[in-house]
Amino acid sequence: MIGYPNGKRKQTLSNKVAQKANLGQSLEQDLNATNDYYRVHNIALVHKKPTPITVVEVDYPKRSAAKITKAFYQLPSTTDYNGVYKGVYIDFEAKSTKNKTRLPLSMIHSHQLSHLDHVLKHQGFGFLILRFSVIEETxxxxxxxxxxxxxxxxxxxxxxxxxxxxxxxxxxxxLKPCDYIQVLDKILIKGE
Amino acid sequence: MIGYPNGKRKQTLSNKVAQKANLGQSLEQDLNATNDYYRVHNIALVHKKPTPITVVEVDYPKRSAAKITKAFYQLPSTTDYNGVYKGVYIDFEAKSTKNKTRLPLSMIHSHQLSHLDHVLKHQGFGFLILRFSVIEETxxxxxxxxxxxxxxxxxxxxxxxxxxxxxxxxxxxxLKPCDYIQVLDKILIKGE
Structure with a gap:
């Protein structure tokens, strides 16, 4: 076995070991890490949209620091992620379930499906990323x-x-715990 | 002068009168109304991203209604608007000033400029919408x-x-208080 004097052994971890290392990471964390990697390496530009919140009361203890003291979560009207890859508009929703045999449709809002319908109409590429967390397949x-x-x-x-x-x-x-661009590449090449 | 028995006179207002009617509306409201129009009429799909907020404390008085009791506004790392028009990824920031002679650069965050740089790299179309509110020109x-x-x-x-x-x-x-797609059409046709 080869030694790694600089201690950078992590980079040589096999896919199997990497999976174990990421065990327990949420799908959102995995997508954030992957999207960061894509952005830094100029592969794609994809962001998670912030969670929509209705702010009701704001306190201004100092002029610079507004403190929100009353607010509520809104139901999202779009998907969570969108961006651009090689000039193609991409848009997706990500869901993770602990269930081993099925993903409940109640996890996907009707607003989000109708949003993906609109994406299609305007020649964007819409998809879902679905994770079965127990068996670690996405x-x-x-x-x-x-x-x-x-x-x-x-x-x-x-x-x-x-x-x-x-x-x-x-x-x-x-480095890319949810490398969906690899999959997209195959689909987009096939579709050309 | 023709009478309007159904009272729908608003639809026949001239551009000049329409401008007056919208006087005082914020650029954000104008863009929301315009983007709604584009979406409903299948012209384009563009959304404003929610303002990013860091939630610190949440109260659960009922299981269904989470109430946020402590939160702070974050600095945005991207622009406020993105979407898709005829398959083209579009991405922009909107700013309005009461100044009549110039728009201060301090209004545009460096994060947002670097985000627009990335948009360019990935073959998206990035731009700014700048309004001089006193003279009502955008x-x-x-x-x-x-x-x-x-x-x-x-x-x-x-x-x-x-x-x-x-x-x-x-x-x-x-109906379209900030009809930027009309402008985009000219630019994109010229660029082809």
């Missing part, structure tokens, strides 16, 4: 494909098996 | 053009005359 599901499923089904959840067959498994690595 | 300034100006100037503000010569006057109407 899938990219194109919105066009999910839309067909939702039209035809009466189920109140998306079965794991359907996602496995119709989605794309997202590779994870230490 | 301009679209392409980021590529502003960038050159910022490199060459030592000024701490952008003169009105420069904006008038280098920007595009945005038409306003009753």
């Amino acid at each position: 899938y990219l599901v194109e919105y066009t494909i999910l839309k067909k499923f939702l039209k035809e089904t009466s189920l109140k959840s998306i079965p794991y098996e359907w996602i496995k067959s119709n989605g794309h498994l997202i590779p994870m690595s230490y | 301009y679209l300034v392409e980021y590529t053009i502003l960038k050159k100006f910022l490199k060459e100037t030592s000024l701490k503000s952008i003169p009105y005359e420069w904006i008038k010569s280098n920007g595009h006057l945005i038409p306003m109407s009753y």
Whole structure:
């Protein structure tokens, strides 16, 4: 075995070990880390939108520091993430479940589906990132494909098996814990 | 003069009168109304991002209604608006000043300029919407053009005359109080 005198052994971790290292990290943290990597390395420009909050009362103890003392969370009217990759507008929602066999549809708001409909109309690329946290698998599901499923089904959840067959498994690595651009590359090249 | 028995006279207001009707409306309100119009009429899909807020304390009086009791505004790391128009990723910041002769550069955060730099790199279209509220003129300034100006100037503000010569006057109407897509159309066609 080769030694690593500079102590930078982390970079050589295998995918399997990297997965263990990230165990317990939330999907949001993984996406933030991945999007940071994409931005710093000029791969893509994607941000999570801030959570919409209705501010009711603000206190001004000092002129510079406004302190919000009463506020409420709003229901989001769009998805959480959007940005641009090679000139293509991308837009997605990310959901994680501890359930091993299905992802409840109640996790996805109707507002968000209708937003993804609009994305399609304006020639953007809309998708979902769905994680089964217990088995540590994350899938990219194109919105066009999910839309067909939702039209035809009466189920109140998306079965794991359907996602496995119709989605794309997202590779994870230490620096890019949710590397969905790798998947996008394949889809966009195929679609050209 | 023709009578309007259904009382829908507002729709026939001239541009000049419409301008007066909107007098005092903030640029943010105008952009929200315009973006709503674009969305409902399938012209473009553009949203204002929520203001980023750091939540420190939350109270749960009922399980359903979380009440935020301590929070602070964050400095934005991106621009306020982004979306998609005819497949093109668009991204912009909007600023309004009461000053009649110049727009102070201190109104635009360096984070936002560096964000617009990234937008350019990824083949998106970045710009600023700048309003002189007293004279009621609003301009679209392409980021590529502003960038050159910022490199060459030592000024701490952008003169009105420069904006008038280098920007595009945005038409306003009753239903679209800040109709920047009309301007974008001309720019994007020219650029093809």
